[in-house]
Amino acid sequence: MDIVTAQEMYEWDQVAIKSAGIEGKILMESAGRAAADVIERRIPEHHKVVVLIGAGNNGGDGFVIARTLLNRGYEVEAWQVAADEKISGDAIVHKEIFLASGYSLFQLNDWDALTQSLEKADVIVDAMLGIGAKGPLRSPFNEIVELVNKQNSCRIAVDLPTGVPADEGIEEFDGVRADLTVVIAALKMSAVVQHTRPFYGEIEMVEIGLPVRKLRHPERLVWQRHDVKRSLPERMTNSHKGSHGKGLMVGGSDLMPGSIAMSAKAALRSGAGLLTVATAKEVIPSVSSYVQEATFLAMSETAGKITGHIKDDLQGFDAAAVGMGLGRHPEAQELIEELLEQIEAPLLIDADGLFHLKELFDKVAQRPYPTILTPHPGEFARLLGKPIKTIMQSPFAYCRSFACKHRVYLVLKGPATIITSPEGKQRVDLTGNAGLAKGGTGDVLSGILLAMVLQGGSILDGISNGCFIHGTTAELLTDEQHAMRDLLATDVVEGLSQTFRTFS
Numbered sequence: 001m002d003i004v005t006a007q008e009m010y011e012w013d014q015v016a017i018k019s020a021g022i023e024g025k026i027l028m029e030s031a032g033r034a035a036a037d038v039i040e041r042r043i044p045e046h047h048k049v050v051v052l053i054g055a056g057n058n059g060g061d062g063f064v065i066a067r068t069l070l071n072r073g074y075e076v077e078a079w080q081v082a083a084d085e086k087i088s089g090d091a092i093v094h095k096e097i098f099l100a101s102g103y104s105l106f107q108l109n110d111w112d113a114l115t116q117s118l119e120k121a122d123v124i125v126d127a128m129l130g131i132g133a134k135g136p137l138r139s140p141f142n143e144i145v146e147l148v149n150k151q152n153s154c155r156i157a158v159d160l161p162t163g164v165p166a167d168e169g170i171e172e173f174d175g176v177r178a179d180l181t182v183v184i185a186a187l188k189m190s191a192v193v194q195h196t197r198p199f200y201g202e203i204e205m206v207e208i209g210l211p212v213r214k215l216r217h218p219e220r221l222v223w224q225r226h227d228v229k230r231s232l233p234e235r236m237t238n239s240h241k242g243s244h245g246k247g248l249m250v251g252g253s254d255l256m257p258g259s260i261a262m263s264a265k266a267a268l269r270s271g272a273g274l275l276t277v278a279t280a281k282e283v284i285p286s287v288s289s290y291v292q293e294a295t296f297l298a299m300s301e302t303a304g305k306i307t308g309h310i311k312d313d314l315q316g317f318d319a320a321a322v323g324m325g326l327g328r329h330p331e332a333q334e335l336i337e338e339l340l341e342q343i344e345a346p347l348l349i350d351a352d353g354l355f356h357l358k359e360l361f362d363k364v365a366q367r368p369y370p371t372i373l374t375p376h377p378g379e380f381a382r383l384l385g386k387p388i389k390t391i392m393q394s395p396f397a398y399c400r401s402f403a404c405k406h407r408v409y410l411v412l413k414g415p416a417t418i419i420t421s422p423e424g425k426q427r428v429d430l431t432g433n434a435g436l437a438k439g440g441t442g443d444v445l446s447g448i449l450l451a452m453v454l455q456g457g458s459i460l461d462g463i464s465n466g467c468f469i470h471g472t473t474a475e476l477l478t479d480e481q482h483a484m485r486d487l488l489a490t491d492v493v494e495g496l497s498q499t500f501r502t503f504s
């Protein structure tokens with residue numbers, strides 16, 4: 001599923017009109033009818049529907065929705081909330097069809113009448129503004145949005161909730177708080193950005209007949225189950241442990257032995273062939289009691305933290321991960337530096353491994369092998385030297401410029417995890433739930449990602465699949481055995497087999 005900016009959506013529109021000869025009014029008819037189908041499926045026949053119609057093409061969709069629902073016998077009041085002379089483009093055509101079909105249109109001459117109508121409505125359809133909204137809402141839209149948000153009715157937005165910007169990066173706005181948004185043709189960026197996402201409510205996308213093969217796809221999409229099915233490497237029946245990669249995991253300390261233990265177990269549960277855990281000597285017994293399948297490399301330590309250099313040969317590994325439970329002591333920086341220089345394979349850096357990374361950016365960019373960074377927003381903010389709030393208002397832009405500049409794969413973790421390649425391709429993983437908001441789940445994710453990288457295929461597909469599998473496991477577990485409150489990172493490790501079975 002593509003994620004587009006308003007500009008990209010307008011370009012698609014032009015391709016449809018100019019290259020494929022699909023007129024705008026046909027697209028509008030398709031959009032409106034498809035949205036009406038969604039609405040019809042959601043509401044009982046006796047429900048009273050009010051459709052709020054603006055002046056542009058979003059309003060045009062509204063005329064089609066109102067007519068379609070009236071044709072199908074619903075009780076609908078269509079309210080044109082913009083002045084007649086403002087109605088523009090294809091919306092004029094659909095207003096004429098609406099009127100010529102014998103239906104009456106309410107106009108905003110009397111606020112009391114609109115208020116009463118909204119108060120009586122079971123469903124309010126918001127077709128006032130879509131991707132064409134610019135700047136803070138002007139009158140009467142600002143007042144109407146406030147009024148709509150006060151009602152107890154079900155609010156269904158068309159394309160995007162009125163007032164919500166389509167793109168990222170806009171902080172100040174007020175918008176309709178929708179229960180459901182029927183998204184037209186592609187997800188708009190704001191649908192997955194933290195501060196705008198809640199305005200959308202549930203999301204359902206409709207297809208409107210755009211010429212998909214002719215469109216320039218933005219290399220920014222939601223990674224879905226069918227993508228995982230298509231790209232997850234198959235396990236051959238004649239494979240052996242060496243066929244699935246030899247991984248190295250470096251981290252752990254006396255006060256955080258669980259991090260690396262869960263990470264290692266998650267890697268093995270996700271298909272890693274062989275795994276070596278390099279950790280402080282005194283930590284090995286507690287890690288090995290949880291992960292019997294791993295081998296160990298005892299690192300020299302001071303006060304329970306890894307301090308020494310890796311003496312062993314690092315050449316034989318197919319991928320490595322570092323940082324889980326490592327600690328933030330100064331010697332950790334030297335260790336990371338050493339791994340950046342010596343690991344001749346993909347290297348994933350997580351958690352405490354990211355703490356000193358700012359000082360090592362030049363080493364990261366110089367690596368001729370892939371580097372994968374998996375920060376949460378706080379860690380990413382530290383890497384960028386900017387406030388979390390600033391970054392989370394424009395996460396796509398910050399992720400892309402960072403990944404391209406430092407030549408890394410970046411996994412910005414969150415309810416909408418953004419995965420970016422060094423070339424700037426972006427995928428969003430929307431799986432998972434609040435059950436994952438717990439200590440240790442990040443370590444589990446790192447283990448899964450290491451295993452995915454070890455098993456071959458493209459790195460971008462592998463880490464996208466890993467994020468999907470991690471989130472889906474939480475969903476499966478909270479659907480069946482667990483509540484979000486009690487779900488633990490170790491449950492996710494043990495639940496992985498359930499998820500993998502859905503892909504076999």
Ligand SMILES: NC(=O)C1=CN([C@@H]2O[C@H](COP(=O)(O)OP(=O)(O)OC[C@H]3O[C@@H](n4cnc5c(N)ncnc54)[C@H](OP(=O)(O)O)[C@@H]3O)[C@@H](O)[C@H]2O)[C@@H](O)CC1
Nearest residue numbers: 013028055056057058129130131132133134136137138159
């Ligand atoms: N493939 C496609 O693209 C398809 C698109 N489709 C649909 O078209 C929608 C995009 O339509 P669009 O471009 O006409 O913009 P739209 O959202 O209706 O807004 C424009 C109106 O808003 C007004 N306005 C702006 N800012 C404002 C503010 N702050 N406060 C108040 N008013 C403000 C502006 O007024 P103006 O600034 O011009 O005075 C103008 O009247 C899209 O979301 C989808 O639903 C489908 O039909 C089929 C295919």
Ligand SMILES: [K+]
Nearest residue numbers: 126129160162
């Ligand atoms: K809308």
